[in-house]
Amino acid sequence: MLQKPALHTVLSPKLLSLYDISNSVVVIIDVFRATSTIATALYNGASRIIPVAEVQQCIEIGKKLGGITAGERDGKVIEGLSHGNSPAEYPRSFIQGKTLVLTTTNGTKLLHMALNNGASEIITGSFPNLSAVCDHLVASKKNVILGCSAWKDRFNLEDSLFAGAVIQRIQEHFTIHCDSSLMASELYLAQKDNMANFIRKTTHWHRLATYGLEKDLEYCVTPDQANILPIYRNGDLVAK
Amino acid sequence: MLQKPALHTVLSPKLLSLYDISNSVVVIIDVFRATSTIATALYNGASRIIPVAEVQQCIEIGKKLGGITAGERDGKVIEGLSHGNSPAEYPRSFIQGKTLVLTTTNGTKLLHMALNNGASEIITGSFPNLSAVCDHLVASKKNVILGCSAWKDRFNLEDSLFAGAVIQRIQEHFTIHCDSSLMASELYLAQKDNMANFIRKTTHWHRLATYGLEKDLEYCVTPDQANILPIYRNGDLVAK
Numbered sequence: 001m002l003q004k005p006a007l008h009t010v011l012s013p014k015l016l017s018l019y020d021i022s023n024s025v026v027v028i029i030d031v032f033r034a035t036s037t038i039a040t041a042l043y044n045g046a047s048r049i050i051p052v053a054e055v056q057q058c059i060e061i062g063k064k065l066g067g068i069t070a071g072e073r074d075g076k077v078i079e080g081l082s083h084g085n086s087p088a089e090y091p092r093s094f095i096q097g098k099t100l101v102l103t104t105t106n107g108t109k110l111l112h113m114a115l116n117n118g119a120s121e122i123i124t125g126s127f128p129n130l131s132a133v134c135d136h137l138v139a140s141k142k143n144v145i146l147g148c149s150a151w152k153d154r155f156n157l158e159d160s161l162f163a164g165a166v167i168q169r170i171q172e173h174f175t176i177h178c179d180s181s182l183m184a185s186e187l188y189l190a191q192k193d194n195m196a197n198f199i200r201k202t203t204h205w206h207r208l209a210t211y212g213l214e215k216d217l218e219y220c221v222t223p224d225q226a227n228i229l230p231i232y233r234n235g236d237l238v239a240k
Numbered sequence: 241m242l243q244k245p246a247l248h249t250v251l252s253p254k255l256l257s258l259y260d261i262s263n264s265v266v267v268i269i270d271v272f273r274a275t276s277t278i279a280t281a282l283y284n285g286a287s288r289i290i291p292v293a294e295v296q297q298c299i300e301i302g303k304k305l306g307g308i309t310a311g312e313r314d315g316k317v318i319e320g321l322s323h324g325n326s327p328a329e330y331p332r333s334f335i336q337g338k339t340l341v342l343t344t345t346n347g348t349k350l351l352h353m354a355l356n357n358g359a360s361e362i363i364t365g366s367f368p369n370l371s372a373v374c375d376h377l378v379a380s381k382k383n384v385i386l387g388c389s390a391w392k393d394r395f396n397l398e399d400s401l402f403a404g405a406v407i408q409r410i411q412e413h414f415t416i417h418c419d420s421s422l423m424a425s426e427l428y429l430a431q432k433d434n435m436a437n438f439i440r441k442t443t444h445w446h447r448l449a450t451y452g453l454e455k456d457l458e459y460c461v462t463p464d465q466a467n468i469l470p471i472y473r474n475g476d477l478v479a480k
Contacts, residue, residue: 011251011252011395012251012252012255014254014255014258015252015254015255015393015394015395018254018392018393018394151419152258153255153258154255154258154419154420155251155255155419155420155423156419157419157422157423160423177443177446178443179391179394179395179396179397179442179443179444180394180395182397182441182442183395183397183400183423183427186427186430186431187423187426187427190426190430191426201422202419202422203417203418203419204419206417
């Protein structure tokens with residue numbers, strides 16, 4: 001019998017170096033809100049998304065390519081950029097056929113770390129594209145790293161909940177000897193019918209709800225509203 | 241109204257630097273089995289426990305002080321030391337009045353990190369001394385860091401379960417804006433009546449049960465069998 005590929009969950013970018021990711025598909029998870037926005041913009045026809053770490057770089061690439069520049073700090077659009085991090089800002093009528101240059105703190109950092117550590121393939125995951133992620137991971141038959149972007153390297157609940165949702169769906173296809181995965185899976189199982197209430201307890205909810213983003217956050221924990229697979233290729237995230 | 245002190249849970253030594261611990265009581269948690277053994281040996285009358293990182297240091301201090309040297313790797317007593325990491329090896333008839341020089345991988349590392357990062361006070365926590373830890377934290381009225389020793393820096397379930405048990409008991413006395421704490425608390429709440437089964441799923445169980453240590457592990461998740469408070473003072477862990 002063939003051995004099943006391994007699946008691990010990484011709870012913070014600071015823990016990524018503990019894992020050999022060289023033969024793995026790495027799923028970048030940043031539920032509130034980067035990877036939810038990435039799925040939504042691609043689902044609505046964005047030609048590509050360029051994730052960048054620095055604001056200045058975002059502005060420069062935006063000018064050079066004529067793309068939409070986007071990024072927030074403390075719930076407000078960053079000075080010099082034109083749009084924010086909300087998935088609601090990227091309907092088909094606006095984003096179709098355009099390039100989105102997106103700067104985010106946590107998700108972009110983890111994506112670049114995965115790239116530098118030699119990930120075999122990088123995709124992004126969020127509840128809006130849950131099924132697309134699960135289908136791809138099962139079909140790939142490769143080792144999987146579920147990479148939680150966390151908040152300034154601190155563990156967060158929402159990224160783990162998504163990891164747990166993935167594990168619940170695909171666990172029979174993988175060998176899982178990983179306490180982080182077991183925790184995420186148990187957490188999701190316990191909370192899946194109570195998500196709207198549970199996420200209101202998270203620190204991130206309290207941080208963002210201050211800015212009136214409740215509708216955004218509820219969208220970000222609803223499965224399959226933008227069911228597409230963002231895959232990283234030569235600097236861009238594109239729909240597979 | 242006075243503001244309540246803050247409580248945070250740190251899921252791995254690699255994440256400790258994200259927290260300001262300078263005004264905090266740091267609880268070192270290494271459920272399987274270092275801090276369970278520490279509580280048990282002190283409860284049974286050990287005069288002090290000297291936690292050391294290196295085997296050679298353990299041997300030297302043991303010779304110099306005439307103490308019992310203890311440490312395991314892969315479930316076997318380390319060559320050159322006289323005893324292992326099992327709480328069952330330290331009944332009163334053996335350990336009373338003696339010095340125990342203990343080398344462990346994960347717990348000792350975190351303890352020294354907490355010391356170097358300027359913790360206000362360091363104690364050790366485990367299910368055998370759950371109540372003593374909770375009573376002390378409530379009485380101290382200081383900020384608290386629940387520090388999980390993890391396994392080679394990877395998250396583990398059993399240390400989080402203990403953090404959750406502490407939080408469930410003392411949460412009304414603290415301000416808790418910390419997703420790690422919320423996760424630990426929810427995990428414990430969901431599993432507390434199912435502990436004996438749940439811990440059999442952990443990676444650590446599979447690692448240690450191979451060496452026939454099931455009884456040890458069950459003891460290590462049973463509350464208040466050695467209800468004493470180990471506190472770190474000038475290189476020693478002593479009963480408060």
